[in-house]
Each structure stands twice: as C-alpha cells, then as structure tokens.
Amino acid sequence: MSADASTSVNYLNHDRSIKSWLLTLDHKRIGILYLVVISLVFLGAGILALFIRLEQIAPGQDIMGPDAYNQIFTIHGVLMVFAFIIPAIPAILGNFVLPMQLGAKDVAFPRLNLLSFYLYVGGALIVLSALLVGRIDGGWTFYAPYSIRVGDSILFVTMGVFVMGFSSILTGVNFIVTIHKMRAPGLTWNRLPLFVWSLYSTAIVQVLATPVIGITVLLLFLERLLGIGIFDPALGGDPVLFQHFFWFYSHPAVYVMILPAFGIISELIGTFSRHRIFGYRFVALSSIAIAFLGALVWGHHLFVAGQSALASTVFSLLTFLIGIPTGVKVVNWVVTMHQGSIQLRTPMLYALMFLILFSIGGFTGIMLGVLPIDIHLHDTYFIVAHFHYVMVGGNVIAALGGLHYWWPKITGKIFNETLGRIAAGLIFVGFNLTFFPQFITGSRGMPRRYYDYPVEFESLNQLSTYGSWVLAAGMFLIAGYLLHSLFKGKKASANPWGSLTLEWTHTNRLPIPHNFERTPIVTRGAYDFHLAKDLFKDEPSGNGVDSHQVPDLEQEGRPEA
Amino acid sequence: MAHAEHHITPKKTLIQVFVALITLTAITVFAAQMDLGPLNVPIALSIAIVKASLVVVIFMALKHDNRMNAVVFLVGAVFVVVFLVLTLFDTAYRGDLPNTVEGTIMEEQAEQDALRARDPGPTPVPPSQ
Amino acid sequence: MAEASTVTADRPKHLHPHFVSSEQQFDAAKMGMWLFLVTEILLFSGLFVAYTVFRIWYPEVFSHSAELLDWRLGGLNTIVLLASSLTVAMGVHYAQTNERKKLVRALILTICFAAVFMIVKYFEYTGKFAHGVFPGVNFDPHGTAGGHDYAAYNIPFAAQFFSIYFVMTGVHGLHVLIGIGLFSWIVIRANKGHFSSEYYTPVEITGLYWHLVDIIWIFLFPLLYLI
Numbered sequence: 001m002s003a004d005a006s007t008s009v010n011y012l013n014h015d016r017s018i019k020s021w022l023l024t025l026d027h028k029r030i031g032i033l034y035l036v037v038i039s040l041v042f043l044g045a046g047i048l049a050l051f052i053r054l055e056q057i058a059p060g061q062d063i064m065g066p067d068a069y070n071q072i073f074t075i076h077g078v079l080m081v082f083a084f085i086i087p088a089i090p091a092i093l094g095n096f097v098l099p100m101q102l103g104a105k106d107v108a109f110p111r112l113n114l115l116s117f118y119l120y121v122g123g124a125l126i127v128l129s130a131l132l133v134g135r136i137d138g139g140w141t142f143y144a145p146y147s148i149r150v151g152d153s154i155l156f157v158t159m160g161v162f163v164m165g166f167s168s169i170l171t172g173v174n175f176i177v178t179i180h181k182m183r184a185p186g187l188t189w190n191r192l193p194l195f196v197w198s199l200y201s202t203a204i205v206q207v208l209a210t211p212v213i214g215i216t217v218l219l220l221f222l223e224r225l226l227g228i229g230i231f232d233p234a235l236g237g238d239p240v241l242f243q244h245f246f247w248f249y250s251h252p253a254v255y256v257m258i259l260p261a262f263g264i265i266s267e268l269i270g271t272f273s274r275h276r277i278f279g280y281r282f283v284a285l286s287s288i289a290i291a292f293l294g295a296l297v298w299g300h301h302l303f304v305a306g307q308s309a310l311a312s313t314v315f316s317l318l319t320f321l322i323g324i325p326t327g328v329k330v331v332n333w334v335v336t337m338h339q340g341s342i343q344l345r346t347p348m349l350y351a352l353m354f355l356i357l358f359s360i361g362g363f364t365g366i367m368l369g370v371l372p373i374d375i376h377l378h379d380t381y382f383i384v385a386h387f388h389y390v391m392v393g394g395n396v397i398a399a400l401g402g403l404h405y406w407w408p409k410i411t412g413k414i415f416n417e418t419l420g421r422i423a424a425g426l427i428f429v430g431f432n433l434t435f436f437p438q439f440i441t442g443s444r445g446m447p448r449r450y451y452d453y454p455v456e457f458e459s460l461n462q463l464s465t466y467g468s469w470v471l472a473a474g475m476f477l478i479a480g481y482l483l484h485s486l487f488k489g490k491k492a493s494a495n496p497w498g499s500l501t502l503e504w505t506h507t508n509r510l511p512i513p514h515n516f517e518r519t520p521i522v523t524r525g526a527y528d529f530h531l532a533k534d535l536f537k538d539e540p541s542g543n544g545v546d547s548h549q550v551p552d553l554e555q556e557g558r559p560e561a
Numbered sequence: 562m563a564h565a566e567h568h569i570t571p572k573k574t575l576i577q578v579f580v581a582l583i584t585l586t587a588i589t590v591f592a593a594q595m596d597l598g599p600l601n602v603p604i605a606l607s608i609a610i611v612k613a614s615l616v617v618v619i620f621m622a623l624k625h626d627n628r629m630n631a632v633v634f635l636v637g638a639v640f641v642v643v644f645l646v647l648t649l650f651d652t653a654y655r656g657d658l659p660n661t662v663e664g665t666i667m668e669e670q671a672e673q674d675a676l677r678a679r680d681p682g683p684t685p686v687p688p689s690q
Numbered sequence: 691m692a693e694a695s696t697v698t699a700d701r702p703k704h705l706h707p708h709f710v711s712s713e714q715q716f717d718a719a720k721m722g723m724w725l726f727l728v729t730e731i732l733l734f735s736g737l738f739v740a741y742t743v744f745r746i747w748y749p750e751v752f753s754h755s756a757e758l759l760d761w762r763l764g765g766l767n768t769i770v771l772l773a774s775s776l777t778v779a780m781g782v783h784y785a786q787t788n789e790r791k792k793l794v795r796a797l798i799l800t801i802c803f804a805a806v807f808m809i810v811k812y813f814e815y816t817g818k819f820a821h822g823v824f825p826g827v828n829f830d831p832h833g834t835a836g837g838h839d840y841a842a843y844n845i846p847f848a849a850q851f852f853s854i855y856f857v858m859t860g861v862h863g864l865h866v867l868i869g870i871g872l873f874s875w876i877v878i879r880a881n882k883g884h885f886s887s888e889y890y891t892p893v894e895i896t897g898l899y900w901h902l903v904d905i906i907w908i909f910l911f912p913l914l915y916l917i
Binding site: 104110112172181222226230236237241 | 714718736739824850
C-alpha cells in the first residue's frame with residue numbers, strides 16, 4: 001500500500017469533470033451519487049416528519065388542517081419507504097463497499113448500475129411531480145378502492161414507485177451476479193463478509209418481490225383507465241386482493257430495509273469487538289432464511305381487512321417463524337461481544353443502539369403477529385411506534401453506523417469522534433422520546449393518521465414532539481460534522497479501524513478507480529481477528545501493533561496538507 | 562479459452578423436442594375437446610408444465626448449464642406457487658367466519674345465568690376493599 | 691480510467707475491463723439474464739393469481755366465456771411461437787458452430803414467426819372489439835360471429851374474464867414486440883459478424899428471453915382458450 005496516498009491517483013481525483021461524475025460507471029462514484037440524492041430525500045421527508053409531530057403537539061388544529069396533515073404524512077411515508085429506506089443501505093453503502101469486499105474491480109454490470117441510479121432519480125422525480133398535479137393523501141399504501149377514485153396525482157405516485165422498483169430490481173440482479181461471479185480467488189462463501197451475505201439475501205428479495213408491485217401498479221392503472229374490475233368492488237372486483245398484491249411486495253420490502261442493516265451490524269460488532277463473529281454460518285444463513293420466510297407472512301397486514309380466518313391463522317403462525325432467524329442473529333451478536341473486547345467508537349455506539357431499538361421493534365412485531373392482539377392494536381399508534389423502531393431504530397441507525405464506519409474510506413477523512421458520540425447520544429434519546437410514548441398512546445387506543453386526538457393523550461404526544469426535535473438536532477449535528485470533516489477533517493489512514501475485510505486491508509486510503517492494484521488473493525475469513533497481529537505486523541501505519549485495540553484516530557490522523 | 566466447455570445441443574435433439582412440443586399441443590387441444598369434468602384443468606396444466614419443462618431443459622439448455630441458474634429458475638417458480646397458494650388461503654375460504662353471531666347479548670347472559678344457577682361452584686372471593 | 695494500462699494484448703475486444711476472463715463475463719451475463727427471467731415470471735405471476743382467484747370464484751362464467759375465444763387461432767399461435775423457439779435454439783447452435791449465414795437466417799425466421807404471432811393476435815383483438823368485447827366497463831358483447839351469439843355472453847363477471855384475457859395477452863404481446871426489436875438488433879450485429887463461438891452472449895441471452903415468452907404462452911393458451 002502506498003504510504004503517501006495524497007498525490008497518487010484515486011477514484012475521486014482521476015477525473016474531476018462533472019460529466020465524469022454524471023456518466024460514471026465506477027461503483028464507488030455511483031454510491032456517492034446515491035448518497036447525495038438519498039440524503040436530500042431524507043432531509044425533505046424528515047422535515048415533513050417534524051411538521052407531523054408539530055401538528056400533534058396539542059389536540060385540535062395547531063399548524064395545519066386535516067387535509068394538509070393527510071397529505072404530509074402520505075408524502076412522508078411514500079418518500080421514506082420507497083425513496084429512502086429501501087435504497088439507502090444497498091444503493092449507497094452496498095454499491096460503494098460490495099465490489100471491494102469481494103476483491104472485484106466493479107459490479108458485474110456497471111452500466112446497469114448507472115441506469116439503476118437514473119431510474120431511481122427519475123422515479124423520485126415522478127413521485128414529487130405528483131405534488132404539482134394535485135393532492136396525495138391516501139397513505140403510502142395507496143389501497144384500492146380509494147386509489148381508484150381519487151385524482152390523477154395517485155398515478156404519478158404509483159408510476160414513480162414502479163420506476164423506483166425497477167431500479168431496485170436492477171440493483172438486486174447486479175448484486176447477486178456480482179457476488180456469485182466476481183469474488184476474488186480464495187474468497188469462498190464461508191469467508192465472505194457478513195455485509196455481503198446480507199446484501200445477497202436483500203437482493204434475493206428485491207428480485208423476487210419487486211416485480212409484483214410492478215404488475216399491481218399496472219392493474220391499478222388499468223382499473224382507473226378501463227375499469228377492469230379486478231380490484232374495484234363497484235365493478236365486482238376485490239379490494240382485498242389488491243392488499244394481497246401490495247403486501248406480497250411490500251412486506252418482503254421490509255426485509256429489503258432491515259437485512260442490509262443486519263449486515264452492517266455484523267461488520268461493526270466484529271470489528272469493534274476484535275473478535276470473529278460467533279456462529280458465523282448461522283448469522284450468514286439466517287439472512288437467507290429471513291429472506292425466504294419474509295415472503296410467507298404478508299397476510300398479517302390483512303388481519304382486519306376481511307380475509308378468511310384460515311388465512312389469518314396461517315399467516316399469524318408463519319409470522320412467528322421470522323422470530324427464529326432474527327433471534328439467532330441477535331444472540332450471536334451478543335455472544336460475539338461477550339467473547340471479544342469491545343471498543344466503544346462512534347460506529348459501535350450505533351451497533352449497540354441497534355441491538356436495543358431493533359429488539360424492541362422486533363418483539364413488538366411478534367406481538368402484532370398474534371391475531372387477537374393485532375385486532376386490538378391495528379391502525380393505532382402502537383403500529384406506528386413498532387415500525388419506526390424497526391425502520392428507524394433498525395435501518396436508519398444501522399445506516400448511520402455504516403456511514404460513520406465507511407466514511408474514512410469514502411472520503412479519506414476522519415470525523416470528529418467527540419461530536420460523533422454526542423450526536424449518537426442525542427439520536428438515542430431523541431428517538432426513544434419520540435416513539436416510545438406512541439406505544440403507550442397506541443395501546444390506549446389512539447388511532448394513527450389523524451391530525452387531532454383526545455385531550456387525554458396530550459402529555460405523551462408533547463413528549464413525542466419534543467423527542468422529534470432532539471432527534472432532528474442529532475441528525476443535523478451529524479450532517480454538520482461529516483460535512484465539516486470533508487474540508488477540515490484529518491486524513492484517515494487506509495485502515496483506521498483495523499478491520500480485516502478487503503476494502504480496508506487491500507486498498508489505498510482512497511481507493512484507485514478499479515479498487516485494487518492487483519486482484520487480492522484471500523486466505524482467511526473476514527473476521528479472523530486472532531490472526532490480526534500477524535496480518536498487520538509489516539504495516540507501516542502501525543495498525544496492527546496491538547491487534548486488540550482499534551487504532552486511535554486522533555493520534556493517527558494528520559492535518560490535511 | 563473455456564468456451565469449449567459450452568454444451569452445443571445437436572440439431573437433431575432440438576427438432577425432436579419441437580416435434581414433442583407440437584404433439585403435446587395437439588394432445589392438450591384434443592383433451593379439451595372431450596369434456597373430462599374435474600380432470601380438465603389438471604390435464605391441461607400438467608401438459609403445459611411438461612411443455613414448459615421441455616423448453617427450459619433443452620431449448621434453454623438448463624440441463625447442461627451451471628446448476629445455479631437452475632436453482633434461480635426453480636426459486637422463481639416456488640415463489641409463484643407461494644404467492645398463489647397463500648392468496649388462495651384467503652380468497653378460496655373468504656367468509657369462513659361469519660361477521661355476526663346468532664342471538665343477542667341478553668340471551669348469552671341468560672344462558673350464563675342458567676349455567677351458574679345449575680352449577681354455582683365455590684363461593685367467589687369478595688373483591689378486596 | 692487509464693484504459694491503456696488495463697487492456698493487454700491478449701484480451702479480446704468484447705471483454706470488459708472489470709472481468710478477468712471471457713468465461714466470467716459470459717457466466718455473469720447469463721446468470722443476470724436468468725435472474726431477470728425470474729422477475730418476468732413474478733411479474734406475470736400477479737396476473738396468474740388474479741386469474742386463479744376469479745376462476746375459483748366464478749368457474750362456470752370463466753369456462754363459458756372461454757368459448758368465445760377461438761382455440762384454432764390460439765393453437766396456431768402456439769405452433770408459431772414453438773417454431774420460433776426452435777429457430778432461436780437453432781440460432782444459438784449456429785452461433786456456437788460459427789455458421790454465420792445460418793445464424794442470420796434462423797434469427798430472421800424467428801422475427802417472421804413473431805410477426806405472424808402478432809398479426810394473428812391483431813385479428814383476434816379486432817374480431818373481439820368488433821363485437822363489443824372490450825376489457826373493463828366497456829364490455830358490451832353484441833352481434834353473432836362464428837356461431838356464437840355474443841349477447842348471450844353478457845353475464846356478470848364475464849367482463850373480468852375478458853379483462854384478464856386482454857391484460858395477460860396484452861402484456862405478453864408487448865414482450866413479443868420487445869423480442870422482435872431485440873432480435874432485429876441481434877440480426878444486424880450477427881450479419882456484421884460480431885458473433886462467433888468465442889462470443890455469442892447477446893444471442894444466447896436474448897434467446898433465453900424469447901424462450902420465456904414462449905413458456906408464458908404455453909400456459910396462457912390452455913388457461914384462456916381451452917379450459
């Protein structure tokens with residue numbers, strides 16, 4: 001590895017023109033393009049969430065009427081689900097990291113990868129253009145028959161979702177082929193980093209489930225255009241069938257959101273516990289198991305929709321099965337930490353937060369899978385709290401952990417560790433303050449999706465709104481110090497965390513355009529930290545001086561020349 | 562170069578398969594002309610599955626292809642079955658629980674009172690103050 | 691990218707710089723295509739599920755309505771598509787054996803068969819439209835043709851059958867049209883001599899796509915026309 005990477009060619013400086021960015025086939029640059037766009041979406045949809053909470057600060061009308069409220073939570077939901085959470089980890093971090101973790105020069109189909117990015121942008125723009133056409137207020141699920149009756153803006157929303165789905169499919173196909181065909185010599189399945197395993201299982205879900213949302217949207221179009229009578233009850237159609245179609249995609253999509261998060265957590269826990277992942281194979285295969293089991297449970301969204309009792313019972317039983325592979329993962333992570341020596345760096349803080357928050361989200365999910373309990377809690381704030389614990393407490397927290405972890409590789413810079421820890425604390429406190437009260441209001445019967453609520457829920461809702469401000473403060477702090485590090489941050493070393501996966505051990509501080517000077521040959525597993533002392537003994541950067549310590553960034557980094 | 566490993570399906574095999582496909586098409590049409598009652602659908606579907614398998618195995622050369630591609634294809638087929646079967650668990654059994662219950666709450670109460678009068682059981686503990 | 695440094699003398703022209711060998715590139719493309727085919731299967735699966743759900747609800751309506759579809763035209767189209775599948779498989783064979791002229795001929799035949807399929811479909815559609823058999827709310831069968839009194843088919847949920855029929859065959863026909871476009875491009879490239887036993891990936895994977903279109907029809911034909 002070149003000790004002085006600042007003057008050498010890397011993926012950022014080899015061509016600085018705008019065109020070289022917009023037409024790039026380099027998976028790392030495409031990842032950064034995604035990072036920019038998806039962050040903007042997150043900012044926008046997050047601000048909408050703040051408005052939602054602000055309206056809920058007191059009963060009655062505070063800052064907006066019911067109509068505006070309906071539109072805002074709908075746009076918040078559509079953008080967050082389809083344009084943020086689903087692509088966030090695979091498209092940003094997956095694109096950036098996957099080929100490097102495999103020791104490959106790029107993904108299998110780089111042009112498809114770029115196409116996928118532009119489809120995503122196009123889809124997001126089509127969704128946003130709906131705002132110009134008219135109101136969208138049906139919630140992110142656009143159930144029939146309401147979506148058949150309302151104005152044409154719903155066409156743009158569903159069309160945008162369709163196009164983004166296509167982007168998701170292409171990414172999935174690309175990743176599966178890349179993982180199968182592009183691994184470096186010696187990188188057997190048992191040596192793959194767990195992030196790769198999780199992206200693999202994510203891609204399986206993307207490929208298998210996403211086409212169904214395509215045909216669902218097409219049928220919805222035709223229902224509006226021609227009245228084909230498949231979903232419209234007025235014409236003899238069955239609106240519950242729409243829900244089956246919708247959730248056959250959208251429930252597995254939940255695993256598209258959470259599986260890559262599992263992968264990041266495995267990376268973080270392995271690296272910062274300085275220990276091989278306990279039960280590696282079980283953690284790896286449980287991702288695949290979740291991908292498949294996740295396709296069998298969509299009907300638990302239809303418990304009160306009028307589906308047959310038989311179907312409800314079957315779906316309820318199948319839902320419990322998901323708890324097994326998920327539990328396997330959590331237990332193995334905890335044992336890994338127990339056996340290792342934990343270094344509480346900023347990314348690891350997110351991993352710990354994830355364990356707590358995701359466990360709450362997961363357990364309440366099992367609760368909701370129980371038929372009679374779900375009938376009580378359906379469409380209450382309990383559901384809202386549950387899926388925010390999974391989606392934010394799971395996906396967003398893991399994405400933040402991953403972003404901090406790979407930030408030095410993406411930018412070559414180190415962020416401020418102290419601010420990082422403060423922000424992590426703010427986010428943990430703010431998140432729980434925002435969403436935990438909603439478990440209580442929900443179980444006491446406060447329904448979701450109303451701008452108003454009875455006075456008895458006021459104090460808990462106020463707490464929740466205050467929490468949203470703390471959460472937002474944490475997010476803005478992160479954005480602030482990460483952007484600051486771009487310009488003023490200290491230079492990172494090539495492997496600042498002392499990780500053992502290829503993107504850290506075999507690339508420069510900033511990777512070259514095709515990642516590796518020469519194709520790496522792999523002779524060990526991704527988490528063989530017991531070998532770390534030998535592996536790093538010739539490192540001039542001194543990363544492996546003590547294999548039981550994560551190198552100290554503040555001493556390690558040098559000010560930007 | 563490794564292309565030598567690619568299997569080349571002989572022309573004769575391709576034509577044989579084509580003839581088989583045409584024959585099966587004739588059989589399925591013929592079977593449909595005769596009304597076989599409940600067997601109509603299974604027969605038509607079985608023949609379609611055999612025809613599709615011939616196309617997949619020989620024309621698409623899955624027989625000599627990387628096994629992983631066969632796995633990919635089968636997983637896709639399995640998911641179609643899952644989609645179909647689990648949806649049918651609902652639609653084919655729709656309304657298996659009635660929305661309403663026979664009788665009124667007062668009748669239920671009367672029945673409970675009658676049962677209690679018949680079998681009073683142990684004296685209930687009075688609620689604590 | 692520093693192309694000079696990555697392209698060495700022994701790398702064939704078709705090999706992209708991020709692949710190690712032609713074999714890797716071929717296998718990747720092929721697996722990508724199989725995955726894409728799976729997404730196509732699941733796209734159609736929604737229509738098959740809708741068909742099954744409504745068929746189980748209204749079996750008599752569906753088998754009665756199916757009588758209006760002419761199995762002879764459907765059967766003809768089945769044979770035409772099967773023949774086109776054969777010519778595609780032959781085309782791959784000729785590409786593998788470096789018989790360029792025969793490859794081009796096989797692919798042109800495929801396009802011709804596909805065109806015949808679409809022409810037959812056109813007459814089927816217009817024949818139905820002429821008697822008011824439209825998808826959806828415009829369903830209003832009237833008149834007589836081929837020994838059928840169309841008005842007798844105006845029963846509840848017959849509209850659903852024909853909606854599903856038009857959507858299924860419509861989406862399938864769209865795939866046939868895309869196939870014609872793809873093969874036209876392949877024929878041009880084949881004629882220029884782009885393909886050989888060393889490199890015929892586009893022929894192979896477009897062929898796979900075409901066979902899938904055939905398979906979908908193998909199921910559509912009995913479900914819609916026969917039972």
